[in-house]
Amino acid sequence: MLLTLFFMVSCGPPEFEKNTRILVKGNIVDENDVPVSNIKINIYTERARGAFVLGNGSTNEDGSFSIISLFDRDEEFQIEIYGEQLFSNYFYLRDTKDHPIRNLIYDLGIVKLNRLAQLNYNITRTSPPNTQLKYAFQYLNTECFQVFDNRGLNLVESRCLEEVNLNRTLSENQPEISRGFTTLLGSVVSFTYSIDNKPEITETFTIDTEDYEFNFSY
Template identity: 35%
Template sequence: MPKRLHFAIWLMLVAVFSCEDTIIEDNIRVLVHGSVVDQNAEPITNASIKVYADADAFGADRVLLGEGVSDASGNFNITSLFGPNELFLVDVSSGDQYSTYRYQTNTEEFTPGDLTFNLQTVALKEMTNFTYNIIRESGEGNTLYYRFTYLDANCTEVYEEGALSDSLSYCNTTRVTGSTLDDASPNAENIGFIVPLQSQVEFSYRLNEGEEISEIITINSADYAFQFSY
């Protein structure tokens, strides 16, 4: 089939499946409540809680239904608009300093009997920058293969008819980044990513055709700087 025909069919499908409107009921309100704490179970004050609805996953307008912040004890109670949509989302965040949390469900298929969404206790992890410099000091002809394995603390929990779906949720997932350093590009300088404070990063490397070596790095300070030479 010609590529242009493929593209035309794809555009038609997008047009067909993205034309739904996000529904908001004028006469229904729901309560979204819970508490926000950090990794030490200490309350997070002024965390942002935003409630959204989206008709589908193909480009319908996402509508902000309600918003608020947590109090001095980390608690929040938000009265929100409501509607039967494919996506009902509650986003919890506290700036770049912390990880994020999302509650997701389908309100076309589920409406809580008491019109209350209880998020219970949401734990956000304090985040920090991990920056690394890998410098070649051994001269030309040496090649280093390296990778970092670390934790992505951001979390999305997906609920189906009020029950948590482990298969659809993704929380505390493992991320891997790395590269190869050789004569064309011998150094990796000022490269970074974001990790939870007090978490562990695994650094693995192999020089030329040697054995792979791994070491564990504990992120025990903000703006952690890692130096390595080969």
């Protein structure tokens, strides 16, 4: 009977912080400091059953947002700003169990979202069969995770628009490829390659359009 009671209690729906509302606010601009409207913001908490939305809203015409939300003391409390397909994503993370904000205002200040670009690359073979190509793209990813505690931004645990390395080898099994990835508009991408284990050559180029085409033959 005690086990049944424990099961019923432990499996009940989660309860969030009693008698509490918080205010999540800030301003969102693009890489040129121009305000961005209609960007969605979700305030999340993580429980055993999954993630729960405590509050949500979107930015105004001037890029500002001010969202009233429920609150939860959680090691993985998150404020997520979704740029969706147009802008990079931003994640504010805080352990609100040990590091809650006393005045209940989660002011994110000015959050910069970078416009996204899709890089599509086509690699074709013009050289004789059995030629091998090793290549790597180095580019910036599109997500920024900032971890905060009572001392402010925790640089050790934060990861923001980090560099990504994409390595592949093309050979007789797969001599050609057409793929793509998303990176930041205006960012620099490096393409490093080596044909038949000869010395590596690196080309760099700036992503200056939202649909960037990169063609390479070896």
